[in-house]
Amino acid sequence: MTTADDFYGHYSLTGKAGWYERLGPLRQAIIRCDGPAVIQILKARCSIDPEDPGACWLWKGAVRAGYGYIGRKETNRLAHRVVLEAARSFIQEIGGLSVHHKCGIRLCGIPEHLVLATHAENTAEMLGRRAYLQRIADLEGALRVLAPGHLLLAKAPRPLLNDM
Numbered sequence: 001m002t003t004a005d006d007f008y009g010h011y012s013l014t015g016k017a018g019w020y021e022r023l024g025p026l027r028q029a030i031i032r033c034d035g036p037a038v039i040q041i042l043k044a045r046c047s048i049d050p051e052d053p054g055a056c057w058l059w060k061g062a063v064r065a066g067y068g069y070i071g072r073k074e075t076n077r078l079a080h081r082v083v084l085e086a087a088r089s090f091i092q093e094i095g096g097l098s099v100h101h102k103c104g105i106r107l108c109g110i111p112e113h114l115v116l117a118t119h120a121e122n123t124a125e126m127l128g129r130r131a132y133l134q135r136i137a138d139l140e141g142a143l144r145v146l147a148p149g150h151l152l153l154a155k156a157p158r159p160l161l162n163d164m
C-alpha cells in the first residue's frame with residue numbers, strides 16, 4: 001500500500017520542518033490517502049478522448065518500458081499501480097499482485113481498465129493476447145493480398161474489454 005510511511009517516509013526521516021508543505025499536490029494527496037484527489041491529479045496528466053467516456057487515459061508523463069511512472073528515485077512508482085491503489089482508497093495491500101490492464105494498453109490509467117491479478121494470471125493473459133494479436137495480423141495480411149479494398153482493413157476494432 002502507498003502511504004506516508006512507505007512511499008514518502010524518506011521525507012519525514014530528513015526531519016526538516018515543513019517537508020509536507022514543500023511537496024506537490026500529488027504527493028500530499030497520496031500521504032493523505034485521498035484517492036479521488038490522486039485520481040483527479042493523475043487524470044489531468046493523461047490524454048483522453050473527450051468524445052468517448054470509456055476511452056483509455058493515456059499517460060503523458062515519464063515512460064519506461066512502455067509504462068507510465070510518477071516520482072523519482074525513492075518515490076518512483078508505476079502510475080497505473082498508484083491509480084488502482086487510489087481507486088481502492090489505499091485501504092488494501094496490493095504489494096505482491098500485478099495490476100493488469102484489461103485494455104492491453106500499458107500507458108492507460110483509467111481505473112475501470114485496471115484489475116488486480118497474480119503474476120501468473122497477468123503473464124498468461126499477456127501471452128494469450130500476443131498470440132491473438134499475431135493471429136489477427138496474419139489474417140489481415142492475407143486479406144490485404146486477397147481483397148485489398150475490404151472494409152475490415154479500414155478500421156481497427158476496439159479492445160474487447162468484457163472478454164478479457
Ligand SMILES: [Zn+2]
Nearest residue numbers: 056103108113
Ligand atoms: Zn485502457
